[in-house]
């Protein structure tokens with residue numbers, strides 16, 4: 001007798017039950033496949049190396065389809081291709097005969113091998129965000145919350161709902177709990193198809209078995225298509241699978257019912273002794289020498305051809321069909337594929353439904369992303385170390401420049417204080433934004449690729465939510481440093497603080513731009529460092545001896561504008577100061593007339609600050625907007641949607 005879940009689920013001898021929603025459930029087994037997922041002759045070549053070669057796979061409702069193969073055989077690449085994360089050179093992925101597109105991919109959940117989360121969020125917060133953003137707004141909130149509880153219960157993580165996800169620096173959930181958390185994240189959206197890349201890796205054998213039982217239950221009770229890769233399933237797990245796809249060196253070595261795998265391999269000369277774990281036995285074969293692999297993959301490929309030639313597969317649309325050994329089995333397969341292949345085109349494509357472009361509205365996405373950004377960024381930007389650094393640096397600066405006297409000799413000191421302040425917050429804000437993009441890369445890439453939300457909602461939520469956070473420490477710093485240094489004038493304090501805030505936000509915008517464009521921490525830091533140093537050199541505060549033909553370049557420095565604006569604010573109304581012996585180099589007029597008074601205008605002219613303050617504010621605003629707009633463009637290009 002065929003085990004439950006084999007391709008004989010089509011057999012009329014079995015007991016079929018359709019539930020009230022028209023979805024077939026296994027009571028329990030399906031009469032006809034409502035959903036058939038086909039991967040058809042998929043070939044993937046990267047840098048001239050063939051990673052997948054003419055691989056086909058087919059799965060129907062209620063099936064657990066397992067991809068096995070040694071490391072590097074192409075399992076992840078195949079799952080990525082089915083999920084639409086990678087585009088094959090040739091071949092297609094279809095659902096009910098319809099090419100998978102962005103909308104159909106909504107029916108699909110993908111649990112990655114190394115899933116990424118925000119480590120500072122609790123499991124509940126992670127699941128809450130997912131359900132609020134990825135589940136339709138027509139579902140009441142209470143129902144979404146119940147759904148979270150139910151899934152947490154089913155997958156055995158209810159007790160750790162309030163535990164932080166954690167990371168290598170501050171542990172939280174265990175590896176197995178994280179794995180189950182990522183499965184719940186995907187299950188929350190109730191996908192018809194669930195892809196899992198090595199869901200049992202890193203789990204102990206009993207947790208792995210429990211997880212497999214849960215997946216089996218999902219396939220049986222919720223009638224889902226579940227396709228996953230696995231390395232070393234136990235014998236007990238192996239017998240839960242419906243279909244097996246064996247991959248070796250990117251080629252199919254076998255695809256068919258799990259129950260047919262061992263007879264087929266025996267037919268090919270590999271007999272599995274009764275005491276062996278079949279999975280270990282199969283993995284052993286898949287790690288054989290090149291000639292054995294070639295024999296297996298050629299045989300699998302020829303057999304497909306032979307069956308086609310014999311017209312067993314009829315109009316085989318999938319290009320993949322169960323290879324069986326005995327004549328009886330072939331007859332059985334023929335009947336299956338008659339049903340399957342003839343139905344692929346005629347399958348009710350209405351079952352695919354009209355999927356909304358986005359699961360939730362822009363405002364919901366924005367609200368939830370802001371909620372999450374605030375929780376995640378608050379801990380990062382206002383971290384106790386950052387706070388300590390700001391206080392210590394402000395106090396040191398305040399002490400070094402303590403109550404600077406209003407003399408000619410101190411003009412340079414005051415400029416130095418401004419320079420240090422603006423430079424420090426420029427580096428801090430830019431690097432923080434780059435580091436944040438780099439650390440979030442995994443999560444947002446996964447979510448945006450899954451079309452969970454719009455890039456614009458993410459970017460807007462990110463930039464607006466982080467705005468007050470990123471300004472908190474500079475404001476705090478400036479209050480301490482300004483008043484300790486004795487830079488007098490309340491209006492001057494507030495206006496110069498405004499400039500510092502705008503300057504910090506421009507630098508953060510630069511970080512967004514670089515971070516979004518590259519998302520590689522090392523390169524991002526290198527690039528931002530180079531740009532900031534270049535801007536500093538051009539700012540006119542390090543050297544004033546730029547060649548005349550190059551003097552315009554200072555306007556391209558986003559640091560020149562805030563430094564100039566702050567200088568205007570602090571020096572233009574300065575009390576005129578008499579020349580001193582130290583000022584003759586700086587102010588030549590002191591040479592000719594020692595009684596001349598140096599005004600704030602002289603100081604500014606001497607520093608090359610000649611324009612009205614409004615021009616510097618305009619320059620600042622231009623950089624503030626430009627960096628942010630370019631950041632958005634970079635992000636859009638990075639996540640340009642596939643149709």
Ligand SMILES: Nc1ncnc2c1ncn2[C@@H]1O[C@H](COP(=O)(O)OP(=O)(O)OP(=O)(O)O)[C@@H](O)[C@H]1O
Nearest residue numbers: 046047049051069070071072073074075076077078
């Ligand atoms: N972008 C890429 N550039 C070059 N080679 C790649 C690329 N992506 C995958 N490969 C190669 O393709 C092969 C298949 O990779 P894949 O990750 O699909 O294997 P796998 O079977 O999932 O392995 P594992 O079990 O170790 O996760 C590997 O040899 C890998 O190095």
